[in-house]
Amino acid sequence: MTAILEVDKLTRRFGGLVAVNNISFDVKQGEILSVIGPNGAGKSTLFKLISSFLSTSAGEVRFKGEKVSDLSPHVVARKGIVRTFQETTIFRSMTTRENIIIAHHLRSKASMAGYFWGSAQARRDEATFAKSADEIIQFLDMQGIADELASNLPQGNLRALGIAIGLATDPEILLLDEPFAGMNHDETMQMVDLVRSVQRERGVTVMLVEHDMPAVMKISDRIVVINFGEKIAEGTPAEIRSNDKVIEAYLGS
Ligand code: ADP
Ligand code: MG
Numbered sequence: 001m002t003a004i005l006e007v008d009k010l011t012r013r014f015g016g017l018v019a020v021n022n023i024s025f026d027v028k029q030g031e032i033l034s035v036i037g038p039n040g041a042g043k044s045t046l047f048k049l050i051s052s053f054l055s056t057s058a059g060e061v062r063f064k065g066e067k068v069s070d071l072s073p074h075v076v077a078r079k080g081i082v083r084t085f086q087e088t089t090i091f092r093s094m095t096t097r098e099n100i101i102i103a104h105h106l107r108s109k110a111s112m113a114g115y116f117w118g119s120a121q122a123r124r125d126e127a128t129f130a131k132s133a134d135e136i137i138q139f140l141d142m143q144g145i146a147d148e149l150a151s152n153l154p155q156g157n158l159r160a161l162g163i164a165i166g167l168a169t170d171p172e173i174l175l176l177d178e179p180f181a182g183m184n185h186d187e188t189m190q191m192v193d194l195v196r197s198v199q200r201e202r203g204v205t206v207m208l209v210e211h212d213m214p215a216v217m218k219i220s221d222r223i224v225v226i227n228f229g230e231k232i233a234e235g236t237p238a239e240i241r242s243n244d245k246v247i248e249a250y251l252g253s
Helices: 043-050 073-079 096-107 112-117 120-139 155-168 185-202 213-219 237-241 244-251
Strands: 003-014 017-028 032-036 058-063 081-083 173-177 205-209 222-227 230-235
Touching: 003 043, 003 205, 017 043, 017 058, 017 205, 017 222, 017 230, 032 043, 032 185, 032 213, 043 081, 043 173, 043 205, 073 081, 096 120, 096 155, 120 155, 120 185, 155 173, 155 185, 185 205, 185 213, 213 237, 222 237, 222 244, 230 237, 230 244
Parallel strands: 032 205, 032 222, 081 173, 173 205
Antiparallel strands: 003 017, 003 058, 222 230
16 A cells, blocks of 8 residues: 655654654555554644644655645645544534534635625535535434534534544545543444544545554554654554553553
8 A cells, every 4th residue: 555644754842852753654545543652752743743733843744745744734734634623613603514514615715704704606615515514414424413503512423523524624634633532432432433434435544643542453554652752663453462662651651
């Protein structure tokens, strides 16, 4: 399989602290790759570098061979590298469907202001977006909550809405930072299935950061392990499970 994303000697310093230290790995087209490591290891910083929410100190990220690090975040998102929005960017006074429709504007020619003020381009886009939103709602089996206000949705549904919003931007790579956080076992397994179907049926490459080891082992094609900003291991779940450095990093933390 070819690499869709190459992380090449990526480094990020915060003052004297090296949060991400000379990390390199490839992400293959269509895989689910998890990044794991103890708290403070640099996982979220790594995701923010890949999505250009942070600038690099050294090294670079290439998407299909083209350098994408240090561009502005919306440019990177338009290219198809999408970090799922945090729950705070879900409009709580809008319904599930409205939130998904709005999210399409990331890829649209019309601005968000155009949407709110009803520009011609926005009106043309709207019918297309509504159709696509309904398709995503069906795909994620969210028909039952499509017209519910986001403010009324429980945690598990909000997380699924986060995925729906990510899909609305037509991603090639979806970056999920702790998608199972705060979920019970059943909710986690539902989310695992949902992410798997996004990968299998829509061909989206998925990168995720997660603490829930059973879920990580179940969902991942490959795993990259980082500790104190450095990559300490990379491999299949079976390889990672039996890796001495990994066991030490977790038992030592
Ligand atoms: P993880 O997601 O693996 O828990 P983070 O990437 O959030 O770790 O953080 C890695 C290290 O970088 C931590 O020591 C954290 O305190 C530090 N850090 C993260 N973001 C910033 C920032 N904006 N300014 C200063 N230090 C930061
Ligand atoms: Mg984090």
